[in-house]
Amino acid sequence: MSTEQSHPSETSVPTCYRHPGRETYVRCTRCDRYICPECMRDAAVGHQCVECVREGNRGVRTAVPRTPVGARAAASTTPVVTYTLIGACVAAYLAELASWNVVWEFMMLGRAIMPDGEVGGVAEGEWYRLFTAMFLHQRGGTFGVTHILFNMWLLWAVGPALEQVLGRWRFLALYVLSGLGGSVLLYMVGAPQSSAVGASGAIFGLLGAYFVLGRALGRPVGSIVFLLVINLVITFSVPNISWEGHVGGLVVGAALAAAYGYAPSARRNLFHIGAPVLVFVLLTALVLLRTAELNPTL
Known part of the structure; x- marks a missing residue:
């Protein structure tokens, strides 16, 4: 009599790169890493991870508030x-x-x-x-x-x-x-x-x-x-x-x-x-x- 031994499936389920215990099938459209809902940030197309969003914001210049004559607006309204x-x-x-x-x-x-x-x-x-x-x-x-x-x-x-x-x-x-x-x-x-x-x-x-x-x-x-x-x-x-x-x-x-x-x-x-x-x-x-x-x- 012969016996047949079963083996568990070796196919791994992808997990979030920041939270290894969370299964996910969504990838960052910029770096292609798997991200869970907590790490997703809406992008123009798909989602991006928090690190890619942070890196992208570094190149964005924030507009400096100006007065009607073009002077830099003071942070405080105190004269x-x-x-x-x-x-x-x-x-x-x-x-x-x-x-x-x-x-x-x-x-x-x-x-x-x-x-x-x-x-x-x-x-x-x-x-x-x-x-x-x-x-x-x-x-x-x-x-x-x-x-x-x-x-x-x-x-x-x-x-x-x-x-x-x-x-x-x-x-x-x-x-x-x-x-x-x-x-x-x-x-x-x-x-x-x-x-x-x-x-x-x-x-x-x-x-x-x-x-x-x-x-x-x-x-x-x-x-x-x-x-x-x-x-x-x-x-x-x-x-x-x-x-x-x-x-x-x-x-x-x-x-x-x-x-x-x-x-x-x-x-x-x-x-x-x-x-x-x-x-x-x-x-x-x-x-x-x-x-x-x-x-x-x-």
């Missing part, structure tokens, strides 16, 4: 630059309250005899006054504390929207160059002993920029026109206000905003970088010319 500028102005005002010397040392001044008997001012090489004056405010006189309160309110009102559209560095350039533009115009056409303090030149630059960008982007500008008209009326009707600072800031701010808002998309970065640099070079040249006129020996 960091606006709040920093307000904080700097408040800190400078507190320093003024502590000592009058802060005003004398850092206010905008062309050329005059200082309280210590020395001649000082921009014409004497104190060029920093062109910048520092935009962070100081009157602590007494005609306006008192309302000077800084009104300017900071305007900065808080229009600054965040502009910063969000322009991005941080464009907005900062707009603010500083507008303030500088106001100081330079006062230096150019005012009497050498003319002095001024205040962020008004920079604020007027923001108002002008808000109007220009609003027009460029098709946004309503009625409210900003109202603010501009009211402030210009105050500028030319109330005594002891530096109209040069206001007008200079307004012109520079509007010019920069035009470069930001109307730049052709193909050369947007060139305009956005070139415009502030060009404005700074022009203002520097005007300061040098005026300084040579007031103090040829410098």
